Amino acid sequence: MTSYTQAKVEAEDEPQGAVSSGKFQKQSPSGFPSPVTLTQAPRLPSFSGEQKGETSFEVWKYQVECLLQNKSLSQQVVANTVQHSLRGKAATIAMCLGPEADLKQLISKLESIFGSVDRNQSLLACFYGARQGESEDVAVWDCRLEHLLNQAATQGSIPLETRSEMLRTQLWSGSKPDLRDLTAHVFDQGNSYEDLLRALRRAEADLQQRGARTGKKGATPNMAAVAVQGSRDEGDQGDLETVNN
Template identity: 55%
Template sequence: MSEPTSEEVRQLVSAFQKLKTWPKADSAEELVEWMSSYVQSADTSGSSKADFPTSITLNQPPKLPFFSGDSKCETTFDVWKHQYNCLLKNESLSRRVLFRVAQQSLRGKAATVAMSVGPDGDVNELVAKLEDMFGSVVRGQSLLSEFYRARQTEDEDVTSWACRLEEILNRASAHDGLTPTSRDELLHNQLWSGLRADLRDKSAYLFDQGGSFGNLLRSLRRMEADMSERQPTKKTISKAATSTETSELQEMKGMIKQLSADVAKLKNSLLVTMLNLRHSSSHIDTGDNSSHNSHNRARLSSKDSVNHQEVNQFVSVVDNQDT
């Protein structure tokens, strides 16, 4: 057997360094014996791989969404409890850990309720108190009635409408224990029958095709998106209509103002003409009043426009003189 090269010796030394061990090699027999014992210990304990871990597991504590019991809180108690029930499925979490996680997620009034359980209380007792304080008290039959009466509002898109239906049915299912099949059928039927009239009329063929609640929901969302692309939003229409109405109103006001001015000028002109004719006739018939009437006509002709009150007074004077 040929002597090992310096490179082979270097690689052998490097391999033992990676294993963090060094063979006993005072003699060839000792080296063989050491190698045999090392292989056996590696097979039983896996120590040959223990020094080179392939993955690291980080134990990050679980979290629940914040819940305060306030009506303004985004998370409802039903959502919070659902997340808690999901954590219960994790067998690696102790009851003590669950208690800490639940406590840390509570805010406001809910946190005040948790204080009555104490720092070393039981998680089941804590959840039961929260259920008594914030859980739904509506009967299952009433919730089903609310489900059937529900209708999509004008400012509610299909996704929001479907989420609201599911939320109502979730609460009803907790009381009546609906099967998954009946639940899907109820959602499928009510999703379409509660739609706004414009969307329901256009999507009747989708409902008649049957299928699941999820399939109908996706089809309705696509239809809603197509409809919104083909027509402007209500806000744009309202703004344009308001702008048009304002412009037309201003134009009408200007026309009325101009017409009123024209009518006033025409009335003044007609009154002056009639008064001149009447005074001319009065001057011929009654010579005694000729100087007085001439003075009044001169008074009228000296003004560009005639005040209505003055004209009426003048006409009354002339009428009295004529009689």
């Protein structure tokens, strides 16, 4: 039995509706079976522009741009995928443009309605003024900071190498004081942004473990130092009163 015939028989034996595991649909010139490449239509998250908690326009647009970079997908496939992902107000806007509008026109229209309108200077001010929240862990803090910088970069030209240093500096300077104390040497040594991020996360994990052992939530080296200094001040004050008496 030839390879082609054997593959045909194996495919016929598989249950109906199942994705064929037929590894051989035809023989290649070398005599070896050629694999079959099965492709699925791409998907995008739904976007309406009116629901809280849904995918933001920036994230949705980024995923569209990723599809456009995929050379194996035609413009028509990407356009259909974009149309199917729109809901509510966004879908109404697409309908108003008409079926003859191309993908570039649709993205531009959605950008003008749902995209950021903040000026580059304002976005940079938000970036440099950002501080890690009291209950915000390092991973969430980093994601928020990167999002702020990405918004600013979208409005103005910021070189990639400059972005990395901007993130490194602001990630450390905007972190909680106890985390800065534990990672100051890493920052001063000029380590990369990724190395600094890992160091901050390790420091955060160490502080959490120490707090769990002591049974005091949020216990940090800074708080311990303040307590020690306070006891020393009380002792010095007592000694001073004794001398005066």
